Amino acid sequence: MSQAQNKYIPIYAVVFSVIVKCLFFLTHHIQEDAFITWRVAQNLMDYGVIGFNGDTKISASTTHLYVFVSYIFNLIFGKANFIIPILTFNTILFSVGSLLLSHLLFQNNWHKALFIILFGILPPAIKISILGMEYGILFFLEMALLYYGFKKQQKWAFILFPILILFTRVDTVIFLGIVFLVDLFWNRKLRWEYILGGILGVAVCVSFNWFYFGEWVNNTIVAKKLAYDNAFTLQQNIEYFILNYGNFWGMLKVPSDFNPITILIIIFELVCFIYLVKQKEKRNYFLWIIFLFGWVKQIVFLSQKSLFDWYYWVPQILLFVPVIVFVITQKTRRNFWLASLVIFYIVPMLAFQTVHSIATGNGEWNYRRSIGLFLNQYEKDKNQWILLEPAGYVPYFSGLKTIDEVGLVDKKIQEEIKKDKSSIWINTIEKRHPKYLLANKDLFEGKNGEFYRSKYTLLKEFRIKDHLKSENPLLEKIYRLKPSGTDYNLYVRIN
Structure with missing residues (x-):
């Protein structure tokens, strides 16, 4: 041809x-x-x-x-x-x-x-x-x-x-x-x-x-x-x-x-x-x-x-x-080279990416998105603020105004980072009083636990282990083989 x-x-x-x-x-x-x-x-x-x-x-x-x-x-x-x-x-x-x-x-x-x-x-x-x-x-x-x-x-x-x-x-x-x-x-x-x-x-x-x-x-x-x-x-x-x-x-x-x-x-x-x-x-x-x-x-x-x-x-x-x-x-032995590349690299890489995408999709779309959807239903006033990191799934699906600890979507927190990077959460809460906090740790534990307990109450716990299940046994094996996601605690301000 x-x-x-x-x-x-x-x-x-x-x-x-x-x-x-x-x-x-x-x-x-x-x-x-x-x-x-x-x-x-x-x-x-x-x-x-x-x-x-x-x-x-x-x-x-x-x-x-x-x-x-x-x-x-x-x-x-x-x-x-x-x-x-x-x-x-x-x-x-x-x-x-x-x-x-x-x-x-x-x-x-x-x-x-x-x-x-x-x-x-x-x-x-x-x-x-x-x-x-x-x-x-x-x-x-x-x-x-x-x-x-x-x-x-x-x-x-x-x-x-x-x-x-x-x-x-x-x-x-x-x-x-x-x-x-x-x-x-x-x-x-x-x-x-x-x-x-x-x-x-x-x-x-x-x-x-x-x-x-x-x-x-x-x-x-x-x-x-x-x-x-x-x-x-x-x-x-x-x-x-x-x-x-x-x-x-x-x-x-x-x-x-x-x-x-x-x-x-x-x-x-x-x-x-x-x-x-x-x-x-x-x-x-x-x-x-x-x-x-x-x-x-x-x-x-x-x-x-x-x-x-x-x-x-x-x-x-x-x-x-x-x-x-x-x-x-390659003009000689091209089939050998091509078969070797496909069998020993391309196919394993494609398989790896498939497993990675399935596991990560579960951890982000099925799990982290659910946090945003919960907040979307729970909080009807979209002018309320949430302090968290990162500023992706949860702000998008909740619709809430957002302060992220890096300052990508809110410049004011950058001033707190310049002053004292170790205390940006506490200083931001003192000045701006966000209604919600989403943290990947228990804020009530540690040296600042009393501060958080005096201003917030735990609203809901989100655990990745609860999202490692599926009716499809193969998907469940992949979820458990490569769990993707972080445990979060959601806090609401005490009125």
């Missing part, structure tokens, strides 16, 4: 990849922070303000573009029905992005199709697609920039995509910077259109923050830096790296300091990359871009103690691209 005859094969692979990942919707595995973005979008609907609590402006979401996309989906489908449509949208965008990436790496359409399928069912690809975060949009925009800008040489792409990319996440300056440097060293010339696009992207993002929120960078960045700031010694930094590197360079989290699987994967990725770039192929230009970006992004974020695993999804999967390309392009 000629290339012209099988030109639709990659499209069929995209459709297949989307269908496979849509099956994961059944697990209800949705990231906590997605509900922050969606509540900001709904706050814009209800109050005409980008915020979290009524008419108070705050950049509570890490992404501006995705807030507006979520706003549109809420308008079209309604608050009760938009989640599956927007998850499908994210999944389609990621899969189209993988199609564009395949065009950068392969000439043969069968190779493209195989790449799209293998690439699309790896754990980071599944999480990017289905967890409700902005990375499906971001991956599509980044691959569209490489394809339409640097492959097709479309000048409009150099202007448009950097603006959209930076308006999605400001930390994408790392990606745009790596692309600029590789292109400069590769082609020995400046692309003024691309430079203009980058300048406009920064200007649009910073100007929007300043003129709308009165701040230069998103509140989320300020809040996390303030709440998680740690001054480490050199020895502590080394210990920290050893403890965490395996969780971010690899594709699965292993509860141990030493992760030999990750070391093997890193070595194999490097070997495959070196093997490929030694060949005189046009794809080397793009391999250098995605591989250098993957390493730089990982190192920068790990050095800043960024423990949230979604920061690493895109780098994780891009670093694995040379492995897939190496296997697919």
